[in-house]
Amino acid sequence: MNPETEVKIRISDLSQALDGLQRSGFRLRIPRQFESNTLYDTPDQSLRRGENILRLRESGEHSKITWKGPSEHSRFKVRPELETSVASLETMRQILEHLGYFPVFRYEKFRTEYVEPAHPDAGVVTIDETPIGNFLELEGPGDWIDQKAQQLGFSAADYVLESYGKLYLAHCRQRGVEPTHMVFASNCQ
DSSP, rough: OOOEEEEEEEEEEEEHHHHHHHTOOOOEEEEEEEEEEEEEEOTTTTTHHTTOOOOOEEEEEEEEEEEOOOEEESSSSSEEEEEEEEEEHHHHHHHHHHHEEEEEEEEEEEEEEEOOOOTTTTOOEEEEETEEEEEEEEEEEEHHHHHHHHHHOOOOOGESSSOOOHHHHHHHHHHHHHOBBBTTTOOOO
């Protein structure tokens, strides 16, 4: 099991970020598509208390189930991750519920994925358009993240290590709105 190493960077100008990716040699790997994510937990939130995440993701015609373990505290968000495809999202939902896991948080985004053609396995850059703003996500080895962030005009001071769930809660707190789910029809936008 390889740990996932990543950072998010909040971007204020989407077209400028896209231009920067193109100028830096990144090329589209997966076109912009809608993602719907649902986090599951037990009624007593044992996964959350143990800093674990159990997520079902639907993206285009593909679905995945993902487990993420506790994060290491460093300059990057580093955590163990296991992920696999799911043939039937509805069947997987039923399995989870029969095992005592229930939906606790939903979040949506539009995601576009980029890689460097010369080194497609070195790391991945995504643009996430969410109800609470746009983010550049860099995933790969730490030195690769630092190098590509700098190449794109960012530094470690720009790194965001919080999950979208935590970012959403902070966003709602700032607006004095009761949080629900981070979806595009949300009252917390």
